[in-house]
Amino acid sequence: MLVEESEDTEKPERSKERVNVKGKRRYSREEKRKGKLLVESALDSKDESLVDGSVSDVELLAQEVNLSDEKPSKKNNRRTSQGRMERFRDTARQNASRFAHFNTQEEDDNILSMEAESEIPSEELEEKGVEDWPGSFSTAMKIIRDRAANLNVRQGSSSSDKVQSLQIKWVPQKCKRKDWSKRLPPSLLDLSLRVLVDNADAIASLAHVPDALRHKLCHMLCDSRRMNSNFFDLLLNGSPTEIRLKDCSWLTEEQFTQCFEKCDTTNLTILQLDFCGHCFADYNLPSTLARSPNSLPALTTLSLTGAYRLSDAGLSALVSSAPALRSVNLSQCSFLTHSAIDILATSLASVLLELFIDDCQSIDAMLVLPSLKKLEHLEVLSVAGLESVTDSFIKEFLIARGDGIKELILMDCWKLTDSSLKIIAETCSNLRALDIGNISKLTDTSFGYLASGCRSLQSLKLCHNAFSDDAIAAFLEMSGEVLKELALNNVGKVGLNTALSLARRSRNLVSLDLSWCRNLTDEAMGLIVDSCLSLRVLKLFGCSQITDVFLYGHSNAKVEIIGLKLSPFLEHIKTPAQGPFQYSSV
Amino acid sequence: MKKEDTVKLISAEGMEFVIDKEAAMVSQTIRNMLTSPGGFAEAEHGEVTFPEISAVILEKICQYFYWSLQYSSYNFVGGKETEFHIEPELTLELMMAANYLHT
Numbered sequence: 233m234l235v236e237e238s239e240d241t242e243k244p245e246r247s248k249e250r251v252n253v254k255g256k257r258r259y260s261r262e263e264k265r266k267g268k269l270l271v272e273s274a275l276d277s278k279d280e281s282l283v284d285g286s287v288s289d290v291e292l293l294a295q296e297v298n299l300s301d302e303k304p305s306k307k308n309n310r311r312t313s314q315g316r317m318e319r320f321r322d323t324a325r326q327n328a329s330r331f332a333h334f335n336t337q338e339e340d341d342n343i344l345s346m347e348a349e350s351e352i353p354s355e356e357l358e359e360k361g362v363e364d365w366p367g368s369f370s371t372a373m374k375i376i377r378d379r380a381a382n383l384n385v386r387q388g389s390s391s392s393d394k395v396q397s398l399q400i401k402w403v404p405q406k407c408k409r410k411d412w413s414k415r416l417p418p419s420l421l422d423l424s425l426r427v428l429v430d431n432a433d434a435i436a437s438l439a440h441v442p443d444a445l446r447h448k449l450c451h452m453l454c455d456s457r458r459m460n461s462n463f464f465d466l467l468l469n470g471s472p473t474e475i476r477l478k479d480c481s482w483l484t485e486e487q488f489t490q491c492f493e494k495c496d497t498t499n500l501t502i503l504q505l506d507f508c509g510h511c512f513a514d515y516n517l518p519s520t521l522a523r524s525p526n527s528l529p530a531l532t533t534l535s536l537t538g539a540y541r542l543s544d545a546g547l548s549a550l551v552s553s554a555p556a557l558r559s560v561n562l563s564q565c566s567f568l569t570h571s572a573i574d575i576l577a578t579s580l581a582s583v584l585l586e587l588f589i590d591d592c593q594s595i596d597a598m599l600v601l602p603s604l605k606k607l608e609h610l611e612v613l614s615v616a617g618l619e620s621v622t623d624s625f626i627k628e629f630l631i632a633r634g635d636g637i638k639e640l641i642l643m644d645c646w647k648l649t650d651s652s653l654k655i656i657a658e659t660c661s662n663l664r665a666l667d668i669g670n671i672s673k674l675t676d677t678s679f680g681y682l683a684s685g686c687r688s689l690q691s692l693k694l695c696h697n698a699f700s701d702d703a704i705a706a707f708l709e710m711s712g713e714v715l716k717e718l719a720l721n722n723v724g725k726v727g728l729n730t731a732l733s734l735a736r737r738s739r740n741l742v743s744l745d746l747s748w749c750r751n752l753t754d755e756a757m758g759l760i761v762d763s764c765l766s767l768r769v770l771k772l773f774g775c776s777q778i779t780d781v782f783l784y785g786h787s788n789a790k791v792e793i794i795g796l797k798l799s800p801f802l803e804h805i806k807t808p809a810q811g812p813f814q815y816s817s818v
Numbered sequence: 819m820k821k822e823d824t825v826k827l828i829s830a831e832g833m834e835f836v837i838d839k840e841a842a843m844v845s846q847t848i849r850n851m852l853t854s855p856g857g858f859a860e861a862e863h864g865e866v867t868f869p870e871i872s873a874v875i876l877e878k879i880c881q882y883f884y885w886s887l888q889y890s891s892y893n894f895v896g897g898k899e900t901e902f903h904i905e906p907e908l909t910l911e912l913m914m915a916a917n918y919l920h921t
Binding site for chain 2: 419
């Protein structure tokens with residue numbers, strides 16, 4: 233989150249400079265910007281068809297910079313110079329966001345790209361040209377581009393503003409307004425849950441309450457910060473089978489030790505204690521979780537995120553008391569090193585299905601590689617936020633274990649490039665879910681690989697990536713039928729092509745995140761929502777360009793739109809009831 | 819109420835509640851029992867037994883059915899919404915029954 237802070241401090245400085253300075257100084261910076269833009273666009277995509285917007289922006293800037301050279305010549309009337317000031321300000325506003333995001337990684341990038349090139353043999357690095365993409369993807373790209381080109385030809389000359397070359401035909405339905413005000417009554421289950429959460433202290437016992445309902449109660453109590461040790465006691469009473477606490481930050485060490493000491497853990501299969509750093513350290517393990525070897529005989533799923541005081545030795549004790557572990561989540565356990573993963577690999581090599589080591593900053597990916605390769609049946613691997621994850625790590629790991637991997641979470645692994653995606657496409661034939669958010673080096677070539685390689689991909693999550701509208705549209709044309717979950721959060725270039733492809737292809741799409749995609753209009757949204765009949769969740773945070781025309785005009789009664797109007801707090805991170813594992817059964 | 823429009827719900831103690839079919843259909847479980855083409859005995863006789871739900875809870879559930887219909891009826895637009903009050907003592911069992919009945 234350090235990166236975000238530096239973004240925030242950079243932004244006001246730059247905007248101040250822009251606002252204050254109105255003379256020559258601004259023009260010379262704009263010239264510099266012009267230069268920077270051209271360089272960026274050359275590097276960004278090797279294909280010539282830049283998204284229409286950026287081309288016209290560059291041209292616009294070029295014109296303005298030429299005009300600016302004339303400005304210092306005094307004889308201009310005030311009126312025209314005022315007009316020009318307005319335009320400069322508008323252009324600056326348009327381009328502000330591009331420069332406001334300060335990227336600390338850009339400097340490291342230059343050093344790293346040189347390292348990377350020396351590591352990976354050069355044949356692999358020869359970026360295939362645009363037209364060399366795997367067969368059907370390039371055909372798909374051509375179709376998308378022709379779509380736009382044909383319409384451009386028909387329309388003739390366009391204005392210098394962003395070219396909306398595609399028209400989406402969607403008409404909001406009228407006179408259905410009344411139906412939307414007829415809200416569904418809350419279910420009896422929800423009503424009772426709410427009463428229970430309000431009166432949690434009065435609950436005497438949770439006996440006979442099924443696990444799914446216990447989890448719902450815990451979830452709601454944690455969200456409203458009403459969770460306390462009394463309820464925790466109730467949960468641990470009897471011989472519990474599943475305990476899921478998404479937030480243990482309220483739990484003190486004494487309470488944890490007291491409650492857990494008397495707990496009968498012989499039937500415990502799922503234990504989730506997220507954000508447990510405060511209550512959990514090596515020294516209270518022996519009395520609570522690691523009482524003896526095999527004290528947790530039935531435990532298959534363990535999640536101890538945020539256990540920042542857990543050391544390698546502590547983990548070793550845990551693993552010896554839970555020999556049947558198959559899913560382990562150790563995210564944000566910053567004290568663990570690669571030896572911890574060695575311990576896991578030694579004891580659980582033949583059984584471990586899922587491993588999450590997000591943000592474990594003391595774990596070096598390359599040192600962990602040999603242990604990871606030992607895990608024979610690994611299905612889910614999450615290394616989000618680990619800076620040491622590089623292309624060679626991905627390559628070596630997936631060549632060994634790629635065919636069994638079903639879910640790969642690589643968010644924030646910013647050193648990865650297109651060559652990793654190539655490896656993923658070639659080795660992970662069973663991949664169902666992929667998260668490549670915040671990896672800014674990926675280009676449209678990655679989509680070419682994904683489209684040809686991972687045919688069973690059901691969930692794809694992007695965030696802040698630099699993919700173009702055409703590439704995403706082409707990917708959807710090819711693989712959209714199978715897709716159930718798609719996140720295009722802050723993928724700024726998403727536009728009408730993507731909307732059209734979504735509408736045509738995504739029959740099975742259940743969850744869609746289009747937050748901050750500001751190029752999508754009401755018509756585009758309406759088309760998407762009315763055509764994707766399986767759609768149940770649509771996230772639109774930051775899409776202030778969407779108006780009531782869409783919100784009250786679409787005809788999909790089952791979709792829930794989150795992020796625009798007031799929606800209940802934390803609604804967007806509801807987790808559905810989960811079994812012990814994501815992909816296998818016990 | 820005509821016999822064809824009603825359904826009988828029988829609690830664990832044997833107490834019978836006769837309600838409109840439309841009200842009973844608020845529960846997905848009951849709806850499936852009564853409408854699915856499997857030839858359920860319940861559908862034929864118009865009776866559903868709940869050996870695990872006590873009479874007090876079942877009564878509350880029937881009240882909920884009618885409240886739910888009233889809530890979503892067209893006349894309700896502009897009317898004041900009444901809250902469905904649940905006594906805290908009943909809530910735990912009510913929650914489990916509601917979960918079972920999918921309502």
